[in-house]
Amino acid sequence: MASPGVLLGGGSPRLLLWLLLLQPRLGQAPAVGRGRGRAWPPERRAGGSAAFPTGLSAPADCGHRSRIVGGKPAAAKRWPWQVSLQVDNSHICGGSLIAHQWVMTAAHCIFGHLDYTVKLGDTHVHHKASTAVAVPALDIVSHQYFNVRAFSEDIALVLLEFPVTYSPHIQPVCLPEKSFQVASGTECWVTGWGRLVEDGETMVELQEVKQTIIRGEKCDEMYQKRLKTLRRLVRKGVICGQYHGGETPCRGDSGGPLVCEYNNTWIQVGIVSWGIACGQKGYPVVYSDVSYFREWVIAQVSQASSLDPVALLTFGLFLVLPLGILVTP
DSSP states (O other): OBOTTOOSTTSSOOEEOGGGTTHHHHOSOOOOSHHHHOOOOHHHHSSOOOOOOOOOOSOSSSSOOOOOOOOSSOOTTSSTTEEEEEETTEEEEEEEEEETTEEEEOGGGOOTTOOOEEEESOSBSSSOOTTOEEEEEEEEEEOTTOBTTTTBSOOEEEEESSOOOOBTTBOOOBEEOTTOEEOTTOEEEEEESOBSSTTSOBOSBOEEEEEEEEOHHHHHHHHHHHHTOOSOOSOTTEEEEEOTTOOBOOTTOTTOEEEEEETTEEEEEEEEEEEESTTOTTOOEEEEEGGGGHHHHHHHHHHHHTTOHHHHHTTTTOOEEOOOEEOOO
16 A cells, blocks of 8 residues: 555656556466456356346345454454465465455456465465465456456456355455445545555555545546546546545555445445556546446356356355445445
């Protein structure tokens, strides 16, 4: 999580490509499609469209956490859906648990030639607490229209090798209905193990920072004004956020959840996608809008269930809230 006042390029802001944060080390473009970059075989695509669970308008299994008053770093059990997406025990990106066997992250975090492990239940990114569990990724699907140049459709799902058991430290976050819109000015939270400053190291303890929601149109106006361009940078399917002091996520926070509280329930409204100049006031962070991709998420899970019915059963607690519009209390 970046503090305000950070400039890239030694004094003039330049584009911070979180979408490319892995490429200098990993040397391959992000994977798109199923199976860590592979398309599902035809037999997986055919035959099956299991229905998504309905009638669960008052979920009790997602979006709840211990009532702990904390700041930075985040207290244990405060964000029990937060996960670390790792390769060879190294943190690559954040993500969120959305069901017993499903994790949501950003598509730009996924590279087809890597074996991913998801760490849950711990605020420390390296050591393994007694509350933690590390689960290999069985399969991964990135949005088929993910475009690293246009920063669009930046969402992916990870199917865990086995379902995790919920505990006070491991809980799913709630997801919104397609019609859900979080109002501009709503104060929400983003979490992750990213850098505090652009040229710093990723954090070992989970960090948290408030974000004030900015709708896409206003966000694009801010970018155009600051960058003196008429080019549209903030596209459909995203929302933006920044706190009044300029605090934002930074490198290493990609894929992590942006969550808002409504009636004592936490709803994930965004996925950390990209930004310009970590922590620089006037440059909001752009998040993939989770409500915009709701139907895509359901379709991928239903498709997976045509091969493995257990995959759908473990999705049964992936609950959505028909809240309509979230407004600031």
